[in-house]
Amino acid sequence: MMRINNGILFNNSTDIEKYLKQLASDGASLEYRTYIDCGYYAEQIERYMRVFDKNQILITFTEDFKKNAYNSYIKVLNYLDKDLKPTQIDLSVQNSRSSMLSIKLSKLASKYPIMKAIVPKCVKQVATNISDKLSGDKSEFDEVTRQWLIAHYVSHNAKLGKLTGRDLSHWNK
Numbered sequence: 001m002m003r004i005n006n007g008i009l010f011n012n013s014t015d016i017e018k019y020l021k022q023l024a025s026d027g028a029s030l031e032y033r034t035y036i037d038c039g040y041y042a043e044q045i046e047r048y049m050r051v052f053d054k055n056q057i058l059i060t061f062t063e064d065f066k067k068n069a070y071n072s073y074i075k076v077l078n079y080l081d082k083d084l085k086p087t088q089i090d091l092s093v094q095n096s097r098s099s100m101l102s103i104k105l106s107k108l109a110s111k112y113p114i115m116k117a118i119v120p121k122c123v124k125q126v127a128t129n130i131s132d133k134l135s136g137d138k139s140e141f142d143e144v145t146r147q148w149l150i151a152h153y154v155s156h157n158a159k160l161g162k163l164t165g166r167d168l169s170h171w172n173k
Helices: 013-021 041-049 062-067 069-080 100-111 114-118 121-135 143-164
Strands: none
Touching: 041 143, 062 069
16 A cells, blocks of 8 residues: 555556566565565565474465365364364355445345345346446456466466475466
8 A cells, every 4th residue: 555655556567567677586675565566475485484494384275275175174273283173164155245235235135034035036146247247347357467467477386386396387377
């Protein structure tokens, strides 16, 4: 936020390139953090590895948690303490739609439970579609930017893959 408040904005690819040229390879020279900087995962992990032993660091991936939340949960428990026993925990997706309309509809449905039973499925689907359109699909952005980001992160993803022993080539698509 400080970067934006101080008027340092990225309005086009030239601004981004100019900013990236001033960064040190390890991110140590960062005066302002950006979404681009946050994607340098290997560099962030390496900073921790300079302070902590490798066996003191557990690296988990969101994609693993999404595929199998329970296995990820067990992996963390085992890392923390071999004697920890899993407890009953709700690992279901929460707030998958966070638009204001979805939130308001959910609150209304929880306030009046009968609505869930009497509102036809087609009306629920229309409300969801409207909500999605109003909030915008945040996963879509222009193809030029997407391709630029993929190309930019290829070497960083390879470095992270080597560091973690994982094939992350699917991140470059």
